[in-house]
Amino acid sequence: MALQVVWFKRDLRIHDHRPLVEAARRGPVLPLYVVEPELWQRPDGSARQWDFCLEALQDLNNALAGLGQPLVVRVGEVVAMLEAAHGRHGIDGLWSHQETGNLWTYARDRRVAAWARDRGIPWQEFASFGVIRGLKDRRGWARSWEQRMAEPLQAPPAALSPLVGIAPRTLPTSGDLGLAADPCPQRQRGGRQAGRELLEGFLRQRGRGYHRRLSSPLTAFEACSRLSPHLAWGTLSMGEVVQETRERRLALAELPANAAAGWPRALDAFVSRLHWHCHFIQKLERQPLIEIQELHPATRGLRHTDPERLAAWSEGRTGVPFVDACMRALHHSGWINFRMRAMLLSFASHHLWIDWRDSGLHLARQFVDYEPGIHWSQCQMQSGTTGINTIRIYNPVKQGLDHDPDGLFLGRWLPELAAVPAIWRHEPWRMDPGTQEACGCRIGLDYPAPIVDVATAAREARERLWGLRRQPGFGAAADAIQERHGSRRSGLPPFGKGRVPRRRIADGQLCLDLGLDPASRSVT
CATH class of the missing domain: 1.10.579.10 (DNA Cyclobutane Dipyrimidine Photolyase, subunit A, domain 3)
Known part of the structure; x- marks a missing residue:
């Protein structure tokens, strides 16, 4: 069966990952992450970001290994890495999530699209968040966002076939990438497990006063969800966060009034923030400049x-x-x-x-x-x-x-x-x-x-x-x-x-x- 490459970018998870699910239905999967030194040396990149990403990649690798095929990591330029994989193994399909990143990633994705067309390899991209690619008119966007957030979450594949002859590589450090020293003593920990712990803690303990306590730096570090890096790097999907928040909102109706006090308004405010998260990304998607x-x-x-x-x-x-x-x-x-x-x-x-x-x-x-x-x-x-x-x-x-x-x-x-x-x-x-x-x-x-x-x-x-x-x-x-x-x-x-x-x-x-x-x- 022909090889399917799942290209991970800012979607570092196996849960609710449609490209991985669809690729696994069609053949053996090569789960690929390309560390791009040129991207990390751009002026908006930093060691603290890479360190979070590195922890997320380690977590992702463990999850994929549990399915049977660990993450394949390569360092370099994406098109060159894909060309090498195609020449050695043959690629029948390329799968990924859409990325609304900076101008560098926008140009890189255009190069990948041109390469895939030249090689006759279909590249299937699936939407990230509630952002709509190619949207010309914002009318009805909020309704489309709601529809997307209500889509069933994708369970990971039951198993992946192990690939023979593809050597694992060690993930580089921030120093290997030439990033300046960047001490950040209280940086949040990366990886899906850390994200899940934050989500659970917010929905069941910390979030009650969210709407009242998010504005002051005295209280915001504890009262806010702190999920933003996990959404940015894709260790959690927007759909699962929205759906679990709304499930929690419905469950509050079964609680005594004093136990539920404060929660409904807090969770409504949080979901609205998630909506605006996608609203602003849609602007850059429409106008990269x-x-x-x-x-x-x-x-x-x-x-x-x-x-x-x-x-x-x-x-x-x-x-x-x-x-x-x-x-x-x-x-x-x-x-x-x-x-x-x-x-x-x-x-x-x-x-x-x-x-x-x-x-x-x-x-x-x-x-x-x-x-x-x-x-x-x-x-x-x-x-x-x-x-x-x-x-x-x-x-x-x-x-x-x-x-x-x-x-x-x-x-x-x-x-x-x-x-x-x-x-x-x-x-x-x-x-x-x-x-x-x-x-x-x-x-x-x-x-x-x-x-x-x-x-x-x-x-x-x-x-x-x-x-x-x-x-x-x-x-x-x-x-x-x-x-x-x-x-x-x-x-x-x-x-x-x-x-x-x-x-x-x-x-x-x-x-x-x-x-x-x-x-x-x-x-x-």
């Missing part, structure tokens, strides 16, 4: 990065405590909650006037759960370059006071401020010199002075961005962007001739940024 080019042409060339400001922001030494604490926590763990991601991007874009591509690349490397479709859509959204979202400029001092009123989070991540009284901790530059001396926190020496005046920088950014939106033709271009990428449930009217779009909000920004819970969409 979102990674490098502003959506609205009027915002192109708007910012020019100051390297010193970028370095201070990246290293958590801007002199604005809540920004610095969030950045240091992210560096230490590879994760931080959504609101703080938005604040970090907003501060870089608006207060420091850093180009979103530069700040976006730093954050991409920090995030173990880096998902290009979500990440680059959010970079543009938070920096005000989409043209269809309201301009949101976060006040980092207010954010800190709202979400860390006693300065506990600051005290943990900024030891320089540990002895500063809570009343001054969010704005230590307001202390008089005597108080600074007494606290052992001299501004400009022990802890940096603010890199910018927060209020002045915000005002200047607001004036620049709203000035752009008043230019002739801005609204017409924004309407075209909304038609292409916007949620059809947003109900937004067009800008209209001559009207300044002061309150235009699209794509769930009101819900995702502010933590509100509109009755029509339980997004928090």
